[in-house]
Amino acid sequence: MNIAVAQSGGPTCAINASLAGVFCAGAKSPEIEKIYGSLNGIEGIIEDRLADMSELLKSEEDIELLKRTPSSALGSCRRKLPDHEKDSAVYEKITDCFRKYDIGMFFYIGGNDSMDTVAKLSRYYADKSIDIKVVGIPKTIDNDLCGTDHCPGFGSAAKYVAATVQEITRDSNVYSAPSVTVIETMGRHAGWLTAASGCIRANGESAPHLIYLPETVFSDEKFIADVREQMKLHKAVIAVVSEGVRTADGRFAAESHQSSKTDAFGHSYLSGIGKYLENLVSDKIGCKVRSIELNVMQRCSSHLASLTDIEESQRIGSAAVEAALNGKTGCMMGFKRLSSNPYLSEIVDISAETAANNEKFFPSEWITPEGNNITDEAVSYVMPLIQGELPPVMKNGMPRHIIF
């Protein structure tokens, strides 16, 4: 029997570690002959674009490089499958490909759109009594998948956000004049990554003085009042704001400044809350103000990856192969936290359907009553996930990547 693996959705620093995990477990198993990598997610299966992973990963060194290479080495896609009851053509194409390559197990590393594919494909096979196992491996810097304590990729993004907000805090404190720095983080609906900036409090920082998550109602007036209040206490006020903060009417706070483009899943392309608030502070308060968008560096800065995240991401990839070998299908692998201090977790599996159709929001009890910062419980949750480093393999003073 052969297996196939694919990557989908937005890049992270850890999605390749999960690929390494699938490859290593597959290579070790006597039941598995070949491991195929599908290029550009499920599209590669549909279009018969498969690569023999053993030709891509020829040595231990290649695997170590893969774990240190950001983004999806096999490429990605954002393709959503129709319900097979309505349109089964694409399912037949997928199955033809699996049969052609004698693939008995398919592993899909991705976010909740990918888990939707896992759920639909496994349901199709159950309905048709076809014995092909389909198992999902979570991945998202947004940390918003249900059924798992946290998501591979989040820890590294969180570590980058925390370390960078700390460095920006140094940068913000050099002049004697009062100033406001607005840092915009990713997080369309869930505030996990934005909240991670609060970890720097563990290092004795007073910043971030204000943290705004999509889970609270944002208002320009309250923001300006909050900034004025913090300016009484701190020379350089640092506010970290999620791209997805919304006003009481449910609209994105900077919606009028946003483009109206949407992707295949109907998500809007967001950007600009930082710049919007910069202009707002300039207008209403008139002090020195700047905005900084952490942009894709949040998800691709492998040079500062969390060792905990990379190791767990590899482990969960391997666990998916073991689960499929044990007969599991239609599930997503996840982490169950056993303890935070010392940090202990175990790998579990949950229904891919549950993961696909739910979002895990930042708990309201971890947001301060004022709605403009996070509690120490939130910091305690994130802290174990950002621990440890996986130093890049350097070449010419720059990280070395593997490119398929």
Next chain:
Amino acid sequence: MNIAVAQSGGPTCAINASLAGVFCAGAKSPEIEKIYGSLNGIEGIIEDRLADMSELLKSEEDIELLKRTPSSALGSCRRKLPDHEKDSAVYEKITDCFRKYDIGMFFYIGGNDSMDTVAKLSRYYADKSIDIKVVGIPKTIDNDLCGTDHCPGFGSAAKYVAATVQEITRDSNVYSAPSVTVIETMGRHAGWLTAASGCIRANGESAPHLIYLPETVFSDEKFIADVREQMKLHKAVIAVVSEGVRTADGRFAAESHQSSKTDAFGHSYLSGIGKYLENLVSDKIGCKVRSIELNVMQRCSSHLASLTDIEESQRIGSAAVEAALNGKTGCMMGFKRLSSNPYLSEIVDISAETAANNEKFFPSEWITPEGNNITDEAVSYVMPLIQGELPPVMKNGMPRHIIF
């Protein structure tokens, strides 16, 4: 005799290493008793805000942390001195402070505005026959100071830019659809930092496919033509553009989108060329496009500092103290490159006036004839400066900084 040291201008990753260099050389010298740090540059001297550095740096560990802490630990300012012939009041204040603290040597770490202060102050002391030595220590991520092969702080910023452009290149290549990524780098007048992105070619990358420096004439039409050309060759086109690119009429290419604010030196606050070009590509080509501003992370990402840069920055700080002890004044310390491969440099001193009143632009012979990329000579120049790492001291999974 006591000495004073201050930091000025925009933050870098290396300005604190130069401070460490001054402190270490001062502490070692039998002729020097106390080392005072002036808070917020020359302002601290004028306003009598001095700190005894031996109370701030109590151990070897503190010095190691200082070298790993971004931005100016003593704070900074952007204050320009008047000519003393026209207005000598501030010079008298400065001299009163120096006399009060028995300061015989003053070291000013900064860019060309700071070298202007070094030149003016030393000329005042020459005119008044006052024996106080004033020596400048260069610092700028822009690398645009004359009389030195390169500037402390540039190597670390260059390493960050190269490593980050390489990571963004991974992030840009995941989807099968053609795309354009515009990366905006700092560099108001000089393109050195933007050019540093070209170093990733040494790691086998085809990116950046386009590089635009302020030293060439920028045009929207040529840019769009260049992008179209590169899209024939590469699925994901990466263009790196300096914030300071200008059109034939000498205006910043995105000037209409810029704010009209200026600082005390008459510099405009720039931002937005990336976003401007993103919109331009969207309008004219209509493909998937995004822009990423590397922002202040270019100058404050100490976690990825260049060891070569940090070591040289410390050494040049120590060399400034030795130069002053040898009677030098009114000068700026600089590097003379003896060879690139193997890399060898020595420390020299040049007139602060020359440094203050000139800018070192990126050589036109290192720009390709098309004006949209750099030559291999440019890469060879930058490469030695980004070599080596100085891993941060980690605490709670985040870099540890020292805060005075």
